Amino acid sequence: SAAEKGGHEYFMLKEIEEQPEALANTLRGHFESGRIILDEQRISDQDLRDVDKVFVVACGSAYHSGLVAKYAIEHWTRLPVEVELASEFRYRDPVLDRDTLVVAVSQSGETADTLEAVRHAREQKARVLAVCNTNGAQIPRESDAVLYTHAGPEIGVASTKAFLAQIAANYLVGLALAQARGTKYPDEVAREFAELEAMPAAVQKVLSTVDQVRDLGRRIADSKAVLFLGRHVGFPVALEGALKLKELAYMHAEGFAAGELKHGPIALIEEGLPVVVVMPSPKGRAVLHSKLVSNISEIQARGARTIVIAEEGDETVRPFADELIEVPAVPTLLQPLVSTVPLQVLAAEIARTRGYDVDKPRNLAKSVTVE
Numbered sequence: 001s002a003a004e005k006g007g008h009e010y011f012m013l014k015e016i017e018e019q020p021e022a023l024a025n026t027l028r029g030h031f032e033s034g035r036i037i038l039d040e041q042r043i044s045d046q047d048l049r050d051v052d053k054v055f056v057v058a059c060g061s062a063y064h065s066g067l068v069a070k071y072a073i074e075h076w077t078r079l080p081v082e083v084e085l086a087s088e089f090r091y092r093d094p095v096l097d098r099d100t101l102v103v104a105v106s107q108s109g110e111t112a113d114t115l116e117a118v119r120h121a122r123e124q125k126a127r128v129l130a131v132c133n134t135n136g137a138q139i140p141r142e143s144d145a146v147l148y149t150h151a152g153p154e155i156g157v158a159s160t161k162a163f164l165a166q167i168a169a170n171y172l173v174g175l176a177l178a179q180a181r182g183t184k185y186p187d188e189v190a191r192e193f194a195e196l197e198a199m200p201a202a203v204q205k206v207l208s209t210v211d212q213v214r215d216l217g218r219r220i221a222d223s224k225a226v227l228f229l230g231r232h233v234g235f236p237v238a239l240e241g242a243l244k245l246k247e248l249a250y251m252h253a254e255g256f257a258a259g260e261l262k263h264g265p266i267a268l269i270e271e272g273l274p275v276v277v278v279m280p281s282p283k284g285r286a287v288l289h290s291k292l293v294s295n296i297s298e299i300q301a302r303g304a305r306t307i308v309i310a311e312e313g314d315e316t317v318r319p320f321a322d323e324l325i326e327v328p329a330v331p332t333l334l335q336p337l338v339s340t341v342p343l344q345v346l347a348a349e350i351a352r353t354r355g356y357d358v359d360k361p362r363n364l365a366k367s368v369t370v371e
């Protein structure tokens with residue numbers, strides 16, 4: 001009923017709007033007496049200090065949350081982080097031992113490939129930490145430690161609030177490692193946590209773009225394809241934006257690292273093709289920002305219809321944006337939490353306009369329990 005959907009036509013829009021709460025609930029209780037604390041933990045502080053490599057294994061959107069986390073965890077801990085599709089992980093003989101931490105990210109906690117990856121990692125004596133949205137699911141049950149995302153039940157098949165919560169939880173894992181290993185001072189850990197705690201309010205602000213993005217979605221709903229470009233943490237956001245569009249609107253969509261444009265994707269640009277560009281902050285990553293501005297001018301000159309997600313007040317990008325969607329200024333590593341939101345809304349609205357069931361896309365299941 002409409003009431004269950006919070007007055008919306010579909011659950012996904014309700015779940016998109018629940019993202020500030022999902023983030024706040026995921027962070028709650030994880031910083032006490034100046035320390036990051038995880039949930040159930042059968043990995044000692046000494047084990048965390050001994051970790052010499054991190055793997056994140058997951059599928060779908062959860063995998064994209066891992067790609068985002070790699071930037072933060074490597075930066076904070078100086079540990080190498082590999083992010084791997086769970087379906088590839090155990091078939092290629094990954095190098096694992098007791099000093100490897102494997103972070104298994106899964107909303108449902110039941111995804112077959114992720115579960116098998118967990119089992120493989122434990123057989124190889126690696127320590128496994130589950131990031132999961134479902135209490136008592138199989139993946140947390142078989143892991144050494146658990147950090148629950150508290151996004152609440154997610155009905156829409158395409159992940160939204162669980163994805164944002166996964167990013168926040170992965171960041172808590174990074175901070176817990178940095179704390180145990182001493183690669184960040186306690187006051188730095190406290191400051192990073194405070195920045196995370198400011199994100200529910202920032203995401204709430206992004207929700208004020210929903211009407212603008214839905215209107216845009218209706219206008220580009222008959223496109224053949226949409227491309228997504230990003231750099232740094234904006235790259236996994238581009239991949240997630242493309243995945244959402246494939247899942248919901250059955251449209252050909254690809255995400256690219258903007259730096260790869262000249263190595264192929266630019267050949268795809270043709271008159272009227274919508275290209276969504278996820279801009280970094282002009283202040284935070286000025287070099288990347290100016291490179292992306294020149295990418296946008298290049299694709300616009302070749303006829304692309306540029307849709308630009310940029311920090312509010314970013315004037316340099318304005319002349320190259322056929323559509324400008326402004327998101328609040330936040331620290332670079334936290335940008336995915338705001339820049340993903342318009343891409344979720346865009347995919348949902350394109351799907352709705354094309355007459356598809358936004359909550360139950362064809363051929364997809366919420367939880368894929370067979371390989």
Ligand code: G6P
Nearest residue numbers: 059060061062106107108111159
């Ligand atoms: C399915 C869902 C996706 C989800 C993926 C991984 O494909 O449709 O939204 O990202 O599974 O699910 P998990 O429960 O492991 O996070």
